[in-house]
Amino acid sequence: MVHMATIVPISLSVGANRIIPTVAIPHPLGNPTMTAAEEKKLRRHLVDKALKALETEVTEQTVFKDED
Amino acid sequence: MGKLAGKKLILLGERDGVPAPAMEACFKNSGAEVIFSVTECFV
Amino acid sequence: MTYRVVHYINQFFAGIGGEEKADIKPEVREGVVGPGMALNAAFKGEAEVVATVICGDNYFADNIDDTSDFIASKVKEFNADGFVAGPGFNAGRYGTACGAICCAVGEKLGIPTVTALYPENPGAEMYKKGTYVIVAADSARGMGKAVPAMASLLLKQMKGEAIGTPDEEGYIEKGVRINMFYEKVGAERAIDMLIKKLKGEPFKTEYKMPVFDRVDPRPAIKDMSKAKIALVTSGGIVPFGNPDHIAASSAQNFGEYDITGVMDLKEGEYQTAHGGYDQTYANQDADRVLPVDVLRDIEKEGRIGSLHHLFYTTVGNGTAVANSKKFGVEMGKRLKAAGVDAVILTST
Amino acid sequence: MDLQNQQRVKDAAEKYDPADIVVVLGSSDAEGAEIYAETVCNGDPTYAGPLAGVPLGLAVYDVFDQEIRDEADPEEWENQISMMEMVLEPEALAEAVKGIRDQYSKYTL
Known part of the structure; x- marks a missing residue:
């Protein structure tokens, strides 16, 4: 399981092992200030990261940051 | 003969402490009779 | 007597x-x-x-x-x-x-x-x-x-x-919270506690957080192109009208909804039931919380095997840990029975 | 203390005059020594064995108690016990048993 959440400390405290930080509480996988196309690109980027996280072996709680 | 003369000894040794046979040897000549001696082991 | x-x-x-x-x-x-x-x-x-x-x-x-x-x-x-x-x-x-x-x-x-x-x-x-x-x-x-x-x-x-x-x-906490009256107001007690903490002195919280479980990380997905991926959310995304009446906070139940053939969560068809955040953006486009649209694209491209036809949803707003645990266990059972390989869980 | 050993201590106290009996302990730690001492003086503190609720009041000493040491054969002590004496905490052991003896023993040496 991968947890996509904005408040990473909560995700860590409840014990998620693969964590993707997201955009904002009311729209974790979107950004209403963007155009629809840009927004979908952003969402795609985050979900791609989540899939990559699922393909990555982890031994402890891991936050997948946005360096790639 | 000392204070133990005529006494009845119960020796409760422990494997990781002082085992009962060691105590028995020490009090062999004390004039006391060992009536029960055992070494317990907790592991 | x-x-x-x-x-x-x-x-x-x-x-x-x-x-x-x-x-x-x-x-x-x-x-x-x-x-x-x-x-x-x-x-x-x-x-x-x-x-x-x-x-x-x-x-x-x-x-x-x-x-x-x-x-x-x-x-x-x-x-x-x-x-x-x-x-x-x-x-x-x-x-x-x-x-x-x-x-x-x-x-x-x-x-x-x-x-x-x-x-x-x-x-x-x-x-x-x-x-x-x-x-x-x-x-x-x-x-x-x-x-x-x-x-x-x-x-x-x-x-x-x-x-x-x-x-x-001298008993072990039963997990019950009881209201207490103190001479000092909360703000003063909080400052007292903070000062103690800064001085490195022992202090006692008045509101202990529950201890959460830890689980060992699951192994990575070997072949994503064959994996069945499911979506779960605590962001309260539900079909419009919230048919199972999931509460806006302190949820008592979770929903299971079929998205067979659904390519995009459209305004007026899906909404959020969550009462703990501004619902405007999720109601406009629920994909902002539950990314069905991009997962359909990804599925079409063959990057994943398939998107599971059911998604699970509840509201993580003041919902009791015990209830969350219960929901999680039940969702887990159903997902496992359906042969799901991995879950994307989104939270608001 | 082992339940069978409790029974044997109990039997011994019935067979002989309790005033004549001296229990000597060779425990490895003070806490354990206290439990043993209490068992033969005041009854099994864990209430699991035959001595539960049976205060025999026997005289009890740790083997490192000076009074008992004085009665031991010095040569045998050297051979048999001096090694353990260096490893264990003889004073703490003797003190722990004395504490129980002072409280519960009806007899002494």
């Missing part, structure tokens, strides 16, 4: 024997046996152990329900005002038995119960919500401390006196 108490112990404390006697059936003896002597002394005449129930640890573990029923019926026969089990110290089976029987007797007969266990005894975690569990040492060496604490807590319950905090009475 002298309260009547029934006491539960295992075969070892009854002097019947150790492991080789662990399968003996429950039996009842009038009066005290073993640790009941210490219990009686600690009651100081205010209560009396009228009977002792003895059961082998293995027998109990193999026959939990029947034995609990049997013991409860005996406790009733003896017209008991209270029930004590143990202390079970760090003995796993005995401790579990003590907790289970206290809970069963309390539930069936409505009388006060108490046991005493080492905090790491599995029985403590399992049953601390249903009975008072006095904190005991890990071995019978702690008998001298545990028994008076059990006696005192049981007497207080039987007399209907107020029960103090876990610290005052």
